[in-house]
Amino acid sequence: MRISLLNSIFLVCFGSLRLAYGQNIEPECACNMSNLWLDVVVVIDNSQGMGHNGLDEVAANIATVFAQSNITQVLGQTTRVGIVTYGKTATVKYHLTSFHDTETFISKIFDIADKPITDTTSYIYTGLLAAQTVLHDGRVNGKRDNVRQVIILYASAYKSQGQEEDPVQLAKQIKEDGIDIITVGFNQFGDEYFLAGLVKIATPGMAFNNTNADLAGEIQMNGLCKINCFCPTAWTQYTSQFGLASARKFALCLKLSDIDAMWMAAKIACQHMDNSAYLVSELDETKHNFIYPQRFFIHRMEPCPDGALKIAIPYPNDMFAN
Numbered sequence: 001m002r003i004s005l006l007n008s009i010f011l012v013c014f015g016s017l018r019l020a021y022g023q024n025i026e027p028e029c030a031c032n033m034s035n036l037w038l039d040v041v042v043v044i045d046n047s048q049g050m051g052h053n054g055l056d057e058v059a060a061n062i063a064t065v066f067a068q069s070n071i072t073q074v075l076g077q078t079t080r081v082g083i084v085t086y087g088k089t090a091t092v093k094y095h096l097t098s099f100h101d102t103e104t105f106i107s108k109i110f111d112i113a114d115k116p117i118t119d120t121t122s123y124i125y126t127g128l129l130a131a132q133t134v135l136h137d138g139r140v141n142g143k144r145d146n147v148r149q150v151i152i153l154y155a156s157a158y159k160s161q162g163q164e165e166d167p168v169q170l171a172k173q174i175k176e177d178g179i180d181i182i183t184v185g186f187n188q189f190g191d192e193y194f195l196a197g198l199v200k201i202a203t204p205g206m207a208f209n210n211t212n213a214d215l216a217g218e219i220q221m222n223g224l225c226k227i228n229c230f231c232p233t234a235w236t237q238y239t240s241q242f243g244l245a246s247a248r249k250f251a252l253c254l255k256l257s258d259i260d261a262m263w264m265a266a267k268i269a270c271q272h273m274d275n276s277a278y279l280v281s282e283l284d285e286t287k288h289n290f291i292y293p294q295r296f297f298i299h300r301m302e303p304c305p306d307g308a309l310k311i312a313i314p315y316p317n318d319m320f321a322n
């Protein structure tokens, strides 16, 4: 017998009393650049299309985005960054294992900005392909294989090299592999199709351009921090709208499971999080609406034993760190 929606219990463990229960305030993921947990490849179009001025602007932007990052090879809530440049062809300048500190990374970015290449065309396809290799190579032997991967593409043009080397198709494959793509358009020539092309390449909501007054802040808050807000494998993230890729994500992970085991796990996770943590049972309408389609999805994937209930515990990782 399946437990009906009405007498099921929704358990939430909050790490902090500041998250007022009952007021519909959902736990937000923290956005602190110094402890993001990411592998990033910065892909820079350094062709004539970008030019000296464009490249200087790109370098200043990258330096601002990563100024507070903890770029290192030390494991933990740290960031690794690689650099690829491209025109007609791409060059891997630095692998994910290259940088041991943030200052060196930023100084190398300015070195690259000093030297535009002579290519007059640039193919996004070739840049993305090289970035995919860098991400793959940075992960040998399962190293950091639970860290989210990101490509940030700085482009001055959108050109397709025909069906076989279609950047949108390649981007689609990359995103299907769980890698997010942030695009930053530097529209030097006022090409109206250019930014529209980048939107097709980017993860939904992550196509930016250099007319934005707070471009670095946008890349941090609506790009990197959102990507860093995720649930572990086999958990479903609670969002503002089920099934919507660009929905707001919260620091709450859901799982259908056996009540006794999960209640204990939730209780222990809460107790470990901080002294003020507690468990509550809750049944609010928004969560019900979210949970309802989820139930089918999860039932189909993994049939629930009789008496199983929905349990939610926050992921006791960096989501609550600030």
Ligand SMILES: *[C@@H]1O[C@H](CO)[C@@H](O)[C@H](O)[C@H]1NC(C)=O
Residues within 6 Å of the ligand: 034, 070, 072, 074, 075, 076, 077, 078
């Ligand atoms: C970077 O992260 C490592 C590992 O967590 C830590 O030991 C180090 O202190 C951090 N560095 C900075 C500058 O925060």
Ligand SMILES: *[C@@H]1O[C@H](CO)[C@@H](O)[C@H](O)[C@H]1NC(C)=O
Residues within 6 Å of the ligand: 195, 196, 208, 209, 210, 211, 212, 213
């Ligand atoms: C460029 O960015 C601005 C600011 O975010 C945005 O309002 C505008 O729609 C973007 N332009 C295009 C063509 O996407």
Ligand SMILES: *[C@@H]1O[C@H](CO)[C@@H](O)[C@H](O)[C@H]1NC(C)=O
Residues within 6 Å of the ligand: 032, 033, 034, 035, 322
């Ligand atoms: C971000 O995290 C660092 C290291 O954990 C901490 O020192 C700093 O105070 C945090 N910044 C904010 C704004 O919370």
